[in-house]
Amino acid sequence: MVNFLDVGQGDSILIQTPNNHIILVDGGAETAVLTELNDVLPFLQKKIDLLVLTHPHSDHIEGLVPVIEKYDVESALITGVDYTNSYYDEFLKDLRGEARIYFAYAGTDFEFDDGVFVDVLYPFAPIVGEEFENLNNSSIVLRITYGENEILLTGDAESEVETELLESGVPLQSDVMKAGHHGSRTATSSEFLEEVAPSIVVIQCGSDNSFGHPHQETLDNLSGIDVYRNDLDGRVTLRFRE
Numbered sequence: 001m002v003n004f005l006d007v008g009q010g011d012s013i014l015i016q017t018p019n020n021h022i023i024l025v026d027g028g029a030e031t032a033v034l035t036e037l038n039d040v041l042p043f044l045q046k047k048i049d050l051l052v053l054t055h056p057h058s059d060h061i062e063g064l065v066p067v068i069e070k071y072d073v074e075s076a077l078i079t080g081v082d083y084t085n086s087y088y089d090e091f092l093k094d095l096r097g098e099a100r101i102y103f104a105y106a107g108t109d110f111e112f113d114d115g116v117f118v119d120v121l122y123p124f125a126p127i128v129g130e131e132f133e134n135l136n137n138s139s140i141v142l143r144i145t146y147g148e149n150e151i152l153l154t155g156d157a158e159s160e161v162e163t164e165l166l167e168s169g170v171p172l173q174s175d176v177m178k179a180g181h182h183g184s185r186t187a188t189s190s191e192f193l194e195e196v197a198p199s200i201v202v203i204q205c206g207s208d209n210s211f212g213h214p215h216q217e218t219l220d221n222l223s224g225i226d227v228y229r230n231d232l233d234g235r236v237t238l239r240f241r242e
Contacts, residue, residue: 002151004178004228004236005036009206009213010059013153013178014040015144019114025052025142025153027063034066036235046070050110050118051099052077054140054155056088065090073099077108077120080128081138103128104140106170119143121170122161136181137161143174149240150174152196156181162192172196176238179203179222183214183229190221200226200238207231 005012007028014037015023022045027033051073053061065087067073076099095101102108105126110118122141132138139155152174154161158181165172177198180187182205201222205213214229228236 001240002176002238003036003040004202004204004230005033005040006230006235007032007036007063007204008230009182009209010063011054011155011178011182011204012036012063013204015116016041017112017114017116017146019112020045021049021112021114021116022047023050023052023118023144024048024067026054026060026155027065027067029059029062031063031066033063034070037067037071040235047072047074049112050075050077052140052142053079053091054153055079055135055138056081056083056085056091057135057156058085058087060155061085061091062087065094068094068098075100075102075110077102077104077110077140079104079123079138079140080126081135082129082131083135115146117145119145121172122157122165124164124168134158134160136186141165143171146240150176152177152198154178154180154187156187158184158186159189159192162187162189166191166195174198176200176202179214179218181213182209183218185215185217188218188221193221193225198225200228202236203227203229203231205229205231
């Protein structure tokens with residue numbers, strides 16, 4: 001089961017595997033993620049098997065700080081890029097004593113005992129300690145498979161990364177895709193969509209955002225695809241069968 005959590009203007013995706021392994025990708029801004037986790041997870045479920053921070057912008061990392069305080073995080077996947085904000089500093093400090101830390105690149109993958117496979121597509125090589133003029137393009141891109149089901153999660157990666165992925169030849173086709181960068185016009189290009197060929201696209205954005213997300217150009221690109229949006233639909237839950 002995959003929950004695109006309703007955390008306002010930010011990303012947070014919760015994956016529950018058939019054997020109840022818990023994967024949390026990003027935490028949104030502020031603390032809305034805690035309310036969402038309380039609503040979705042069983043009361044006694046206080047363990048997160050894999051926590052992923054796609055990149056350390058506040059609308060992805062802020063909510064992860066209280067998550068680490070309240071949940072037992074077994075493993076964490078991060079890029080380790082050079083970036084400074086108070087949430088990132090606190091997140092890294094708290095994480096060091098909590099979890100086994102993995103730095104993302106195309107060879108860092110995770111397989112769970114119920115057939116769920118987490119494939120890191122991007123970055124292609126480690127980017128630990130690197131600075132990015134556009135931090136969005138440091139985002140971890142994941143393709144998660146279970147049986148014949150695929151989900152593509154792109155963080156805030158923009159069209160430049162989409163082009164690199166297309167040129168690399170990595171498998172992109174997925175049944176479900178999270179629109180990049182909250183539906184901004186800088187991501188989810190028509191060429192990328194054509195290769196991914198999703199039947200469902202989820203846009204994680206808030207009803208009260210000053211960025212104009214999702215952009216009409218992106219919505220036009222998504223014509224003919226089933227689109228779900230947190231700002232209109234609240235939490236989006238998808239269930240898969242093997």
